[in-house]
Amino acid sequence: MSDMNQQMSAKYKNNFLKEIEEQAEMGEWVKMCMQCGVCSGSCPTNFHPGWEHPPQELFMMIRAGKRDEVLDSQSMWMCVSCYNCYVRCPRKVPITHIMHGIAEYAYRIGRAPKNQPTLHLSQTFWNNATKTGRVNEVQLTQSLYFKDGIMDGIKKAMAMQDVALGLVKAGRLNVMEAIGGGHKCKDIKGIHAMLAKAKELENQRKGRAA
C-alpha cells in the first residue's frame, strides 16, 4: 500500500464519507443518496452480468465506513459512462461522475485493483492523447493489446485482427501512425505545461502531496 493511502487514512481517521466528499470528484453528493436503487437498476453493465456493488450500495458502504471494501472494489471501474443513472436519479446525484471520482481516487492513492483493465485503458488513453494533444488510435490500440506482455498482446491482436484489418481496409486505421506519423497539436509544449500546472493545482486543492 502506498504512502498516500496511509496518509489519507490517517487524515480522515474513521470518516470515510468525509474522505470521499473531499477527495473524490463530486463526492460531496454521496450523502444525498436515499437508497432508491434506480441507479443500480439503470446500469447496463449491471445486467451483463453484474457488479459486485452497484452505485447505491457503494454509497451505503461509504456511509458505513467500509473503506477497504470500497477502494479495493472493481465495481466503479465497470462504469461505461452511459449516464442512465445520472439522468434518472431522483436526487440529481451525478452518479456517473462519482463512480469516476471514486475510481480515480482509489487509483491515486494506490488502491486500485491490480491490472484493472479499465484503469489501464484510462492511463493509456490519457497518456496517448496528451502526448501530442490528440489521440493516436494505432498506438493506443497497440499499447492496449500489449499491456500484459508481448505474447498476450499477440494473442489478443490475433483474435482482433479481423477487427483491425477491417478498419485498415476501410481506411479508418492508419498504420503510419504506429511509427510516429499521425495527427498532433502544434503547441505540444504549451499543453504539457498547462497540464502540469493543472495537476499541481488539483493536488494542492485536495491536500495531496505531489
Next chain:
Amino acid sequence: MAKKEYAFYPGCSSQKGASASNYLVSVDSMCKTLDIKMTEIPDWNCCGASISYAEAGELPRLAMNARNFALSEQHLPGQDIVATCAACWLGSRESKERLEHNNTLMDDTNKALKEAGLNLKVIPEVRHMVEVLIEDLGYAELASHVKKPLEGMKIAGYVGCQTNRPFGIQGESFENPMYLDKLIESVGAQATKFDQKVTCCGGALAFSEPDKAQAQIKDIIEAAYDSGAEMLVTPCPLCQANTEVYQGQINKKYGTKFQLPVLYYSQLMVLAYGGSAKDAGLNGQVIRARRLEEFAGK
C-alpha cells in the same frame, strides 16, 4: 457568404485516417449542400473523453477543454462550437457547465491555461452537429434538399448514450428520443420501431471489458434486425465503431450471423442530397452498405 458559420471541433476520431474519418467526409459534403460553414478551431486538442477520468483527474481534463474554448473565442469569436463526435460534445459541454458554475475551478483552469499562453473569459455555446441541423435549420429545411429520397429503406436509428444523456437534444426524452427517426424520415427512408435505440454500446469498455460490451452490442444488433432494419444509423463515432467492428467477434462467440451495415446520419443525408458514394464516405464502411452503394450508383 454561408448561411451559418460555426467553429468546428472535429475531434480525434474524425481526422484523416482515423476511425471516424468517413464521418468527417460525409459531414463535409452535407455542410456544403446545406450551406453551413464550419471553420476548424486552430490547433484544437483532445477532449479527454469520459474514459480518461482515472488518469487525468478533474482539472487537467477541464484544462484541455478550456484550451479549445479559449482558442475558439480567440480565433472565431462569437461562433458556437460544433462537435460531430458525441464524446467531444459531451466533454466540452460538461466542462463548460462546471466552469461556469464553479469559480474556484474557473480560476484554477485559467491559471493552467496561462501556461499555454491562453486566457478564458467567455465560454462559447457547445453544440452537436445534430443540434445545428434540427434547431438552426429544421427538418423541413433538411428535407427540402433531398433529391433522391431513400425510399423503401428500413433503418434503425441508434441514438446511444452521449448525444442523449445527460444533456440530450432539446425536447427529446432520454428513453425514446425521436430526432434520429425524424432525420431518417426526412431523407425518405423508414425508421423502424427499434427498442434498443438508447442502449449503451459499452463505450470505451469495449476495449477493457470486451465481454460485457459485446453482450450489449449483441442486444442492439439483434433488436435492429428484429425491427426489420437493414442498416443502423448513429450520430456517435464510438457507437458506430463498436456496433460495426465487433459484429464478427460476436458472430464467433454467439454463433450469430450479423452483417448489419452501420452508418452515420450524415452519410444518409449526403446520398439523399444526390452525393456520390465517395462523398458519403461509403468506402469507409467495414461492413459494406451494399444497398446504399447501389443507390448511390444509380
Next chain:
Amino acid sequence: MTSVVATNQTILVVGGGIAGMTAALEAAETGKQVVLVEKNPYLGGRTVQLYRYFPKMCHPSCGLEINLRRLKANPRIQVLTMAEVTGITGDKGNYSVTVKLAPRYVNESCTACGECNKAATSEVADAFNYNLGKVKAAYLPANMAYPQRYVIDGSVVGTAEGEAIKAACKYGAVDLDMKEEVVTLNAGAIVWATGWQPYDAAKITPYRYGEFKNVITNVEFERLADPHGPTGGKIVRPSDGKEAKNVAFIQCAGSRDENHLRHCSRFCCMASLKQTRYVQEAYGDEGKSTVYYIDIRAIDRFEDFYQEVKANPNVSFVKSKVARISEDTNGDPRLWGVNTEGYVRYSEPHDLVVLAVGMEPSVKNVAIPAEVMGDSSGFVMADPSNAGIFGAGCATNALDVNRAVQSATAAALRAIQVVNQVARAEA
C-alpha cells in the same frame, strides 16, 4: 344570463371537489352566504373518480351523497359549474371576482330524462373516466353528477345532430345558443380549493407511459376497478383485454424526485396498498401484486392497513425504484431494477403496471389571478400577504381526502373570520 347574489359578506369557494364542497358547506351551515365555483359540469372533483377510499375500502359516493344532500338542503349556497375564476381585484373584505361560465347547452329545465342522450349519435372522450372510454355527445358525466343535468358537447352545436338532440328534449332544456358568459361578483373572502392533477406520467420517460398500453396510472386504475368505469369493473389490460392478474405498482412515479415533483405526494403509498386489494378482490389468490417502493409511507393509523396488506401472501414488496420498463412481445411490461435490500437484480414481467403518480397542485397550471404565496412545489402557502384568500385541501399540500377535508374546514373558519369582521364593521 346567470345571476349571482353576492355581497362583501359572501364567501367565494373556488373548486367544487371534496375540499371546496366542505368549505362551502361548513360556512353555509354556519349561516354564511357562499358561492361555489366549479370547473367541471359536476361537483365532487377527483374523489368521485375513485372507486374506494383507503383504509376503510368504502365508497366516495357515500360521502358525496351526504354532502349533496347537505347542499340541496341549504339555500345559502349558489353553485356555478363549468365556471372558472378569471380575475380577482380588490382586497380582503371586498373582492370583485370575474367568473367565466362555459356553455353547458342545457338549462335548468333539464329533468335528466336522458332523451337527448338517445338522440345523440357522435361520441366524445369520456373525461370522467380519464378518457379511457367514450360517451355520447349529450351525456350525464356520472350517476352521481350534480347538478343532475345533462351536458352537450360543443362539437355538435350547429350540426344536424345538435338539432336532433334539441328536438328530442320535450322540456326546452337544450339551448344550443348558449354562449360563454362572464359574471362579476362580490366576495369578502375567497377559499381557493382547486385541488390537484395527477402528475403527467408521460414525463417519467423510463416508464414509457403513453407508449406501452399496459402501463397505466393509479387514477386510471381506479376507473378500471369501478363497476361503472370503462371496463365495467373488470381489471383487464388495455392492450388486449387480458385479465391482469399480475400487477406491479410503482411508487413515487414522479414524486420525491428532483426531476419531477420535489415533494412526497403522501397519498400514493396508501392508494397502491388499497389497489392491491382490488386485485385480490377481482382474482382471489390468483391475483398477485408487487409494490416497488422507496419507503412505505403508511402514516399514523394507516399503518394497520399496511400491516394487513403485508400479511397477504399475494402481495409482495420490493424496495426499489424501478429503473425502466421494457415491453415483451406478448405485451407484458417488464420491469428492470435492483431490490436494494440485499442487492437483488430483477427483470420481472407483469400483466399490468400501475404508476403511482403523484399530486401536482392545479394552481401550478391554472394560476390564481391574484398575488398569493406558493411554495417550491406550487402549493398555496398560508401567509398574511394572501389577505382574504385562503388555500384549502390539495391546493395547499399533498393531502389524503381526510386531511383535505380538515384543511377545508379550517379554511372555512378563516374565511368566516373575514366576513364576520366585515359584518361587525358594517353593523
Next chain:
Amino acid sequence: MADKHAAYICTGCELGTRLDAAALVKTATKDGKIALVREHAFLCSADGVAMIKNDIDNEAVTHVAICACSRRAKTEAFNFPTVAMSRGNLREGVIWIRPDTDEARETTQEMAEDYVRMACAEVKAMKVPEGNQNTGTSKTLLVVGGGMSGMTAAVEASKAGYKVVLVEKTGALGGMAAKLWKRIPNREPFKAPMDNGVADLVAQIDADANIKVYLNAVVAKTAGAPGRFKADIAVESGAVSTEDVGAIIQASGFTPYDVNKLSHLGGGQANVVDQLGLEALAKAANGGPIKRADGKEVKSVVFVQCAGQRDTSGEHLSYCSGHCCATSVKQAMYFKDANPDVDTVVLYTDLRMPGNNEDFYRAAQNKGVIFSKGVVSGVSTSGDGCKVQFKDLILNEDTSADADLVVLATGMVPTTGPDLDALSEANRVAEGSDEKAAVAKEQVIQMMSTSVLNLDYRQGPDMPQFKHGFNDSHFICFPYETRRTAIYAAGPTRRPMDIAQATEDATGAAMKAIQAMENAGLGKAAHPRAGDLSFPTARLEGCTQCKRCTVECPFGAIDEDEKRFPLFNESRCRRCGTCMGACPVRVISFENYSVNTVGAQIKAVDIPDEFSEKPRVLILACENDAYPALDMAGMNRNEYDPFMRVIPVRCLGSVNTIWITDALNSGFDGVMLMGCKHGDQYQCHFVKGSELGRYRMSKVYDTLKGMNLETERLMDLEVAITDVDTLPKKINEYAAKIQEMGMSPFKGL
C-alpha cells in the same frame, strides 16, 4: 290552521305515456283521500312549481304529495319549506326499473298506484317541524387543553368573534410544544428547524379579552347540551367556577410512550433518551453543543425510529405516530447545526416525510445526517456510551454503531380519558357485592380520575374512543364527526400528528364548534342531518322506562330524569331515529318521521289476494346509501321485480319492529331491510344505527316463528351506495325465493 292536503301527479319524463295518469289521479283522490289532486305535464317546470306555490299561498294547502321523480331529483324545484311534503317516486322507482312492455304494463301501473297511495298516506301523517324551543344560546367555546392545538382553537375562534374559555391542567400554556427547542418547519424554506411558536401564541392569548384562561385547572363536570353546557372548572386551589358554554373542543394532547417499557432498546439507560428527553438537552444547550445528562458533550448520536411503534408483537404501539421521522430529522439538525462534526445516524425502516417534509429530509442529508435503513435489535451500554446493534437492510448484514447518546423515537399515547366500554363493564361488575366488585370499584375510581371532560351524560364521562385510544372520526369524508354533539377533538388526542397538522386540525375543530353553537341556538341538527328542525318527542305517559332509547342512542343525547324517564337533550340529538326504532311501546316520534308516517305507508299498499300470484315485498331502505343505489339503478334502467314497495328510512336504526310485524300481518309476503355495513368498518352515518337495527331485527325472527312464518320472509341486506347493478339482482333473487315459498297465509285477514 286546518290541514289541507294536495297531491300532484306529473306526466312528464314518459310518466304520462307509461302510466295511466287518470287512474293515478283517481287513486290519490279515492284511496289517498286527498281533496286537491292535480295533474301536470311538466311539474318541475316554472309553471308546475308556480301552480303548487299558488295552491299553498291561495288555497291554504299545508300538505303536498309530489308524485313524480325521486326525492333526490329536482330538489331545487320542489322546495316548499312551509309545508309538509312527501315524494312518490314514480320515475326512478317505477317506470325506469320496469320494462316498457304490454305484459309489464299492469304490474307497473299497480306499483305506481301504490306509490301514490303511500305518498298520500305519508304526507297526511306528517307535520312541518317547528323547531325545538328548548335551546341554549351560549356562544362561548370551551377549550380543554392549553397546548398548541388548544391555544390555536382559542385564538382562531376569537378571531371569528367568539368568546373562549381555555382550561389548562398545568401552570402554564404551551403544552408539549413548549418543551420543544424548535419545531419542524411548516413553510418554505424546509431547510432548518424553526421557532416553536409558543411564546407568540401565548402573547396573543394574553392580549385577547375574548379568551379567559384557567391554569392549573381541570373540567370537573360538564352538564347540559350544545348551546347550554355548564362546565365546572376546578382550580388546584380548590375553587370551582361554572362557565356557560355552547360547544367544547377537547385538545387534551398526548403523553410520550413510556420509554422504560423499551428496555430492549436501552430504555431506562443513562445515555438513552426519548425525543422529548433530547428536546430538554437541546433547550439546555441553547444552540451550543448538546451535552448529556452527565455533562459530556455528545459527539455521536444514533436515532432509533419506530421505537415501540409499528409493533406487530402486540406488546407496544401498533400504529405510527407520523411526526417522529421529521422530529428525528429536526433533532439531528440540532447537532449538525451546532457542530457539523457530530456523527448523526438515523436508523429507520421507512422514512416517512410527507409533502415538503421531503425537502427537510434532503436538507438533513445535505447537512451530513446519515440515514440507514435498518432494524435495531438492541441497545447496550458500551464504554462511556452505547452500542446500537442493528441489521443493515441495505448492506444485508448485522452490524452495530457506537454512540454517546441514543434517541428513541417513541410514539404518542393520546390523553382521551377512560374507554367507555371498559368503564361500563367495570361499573357493571362493581354493582355486585363480591371481591370482584370491590376491585372493580377501585377500577372505576381510577378510570374516572383520568376523565378529561367529566360529562354528566348517562353514556359516560368522555367521548367514545375510536382506535388505539384516539378520538378520531371513523369517516373519511367527515373527519370531525364525534359521537358527542358539539364536542370536537383536536390535535394528537384525535390522531398522532405534528404541530403543523395540529394547528390546522384545531382551526377546523373551532369551525365545527362554532357551527354547532350557532345551530344549537336555532334548534337545528348537526351533521349529517344538518339544519334538520325535527326532533324526537316522547309520550311519557306510555313509557315503560325500559331504557332502550337511552342505552341505544349513538350520540348520548338521552339521559334519565329523577323518575327514570328518558330526558331528551334535543341539541345533542342527530335525528337518526334510533330511539324511535328502539322503543317497544312506540311513544317516540318526530314531527315529519314517525312510526305512523312509515306505518301509514305500509298500510296504504294494496295487497292482492293470495290467488293473484302478485306478492308484495316491503323494502325499508336506508336513505343515505341503499335508497340512492336504488335510484341510480333506475337511472341506469336496471330492472327489478314489480312487487317491491320501497320506503326510505333515516337509518336502519330507526326501524321499529312493529313495521315488520304489521307488514307481515297485513299480508306482505316478505320484508327486505337495506342498511349500511356495520362492525369495525361500519358505514352507518349514525355510527351504531345499522348495527342496532340489525340486532333488533334478529329478535323479529322469533316473532316470525311465533306467527308460523318462514324466517326467510325477513331479509336483511347490507347495501353500499355503489351496488347499483348488484342490488336489482339481489332483489330479483329474493323475489324468486318468495315465489318459491309461496304467498303469505296472512293475506286478507
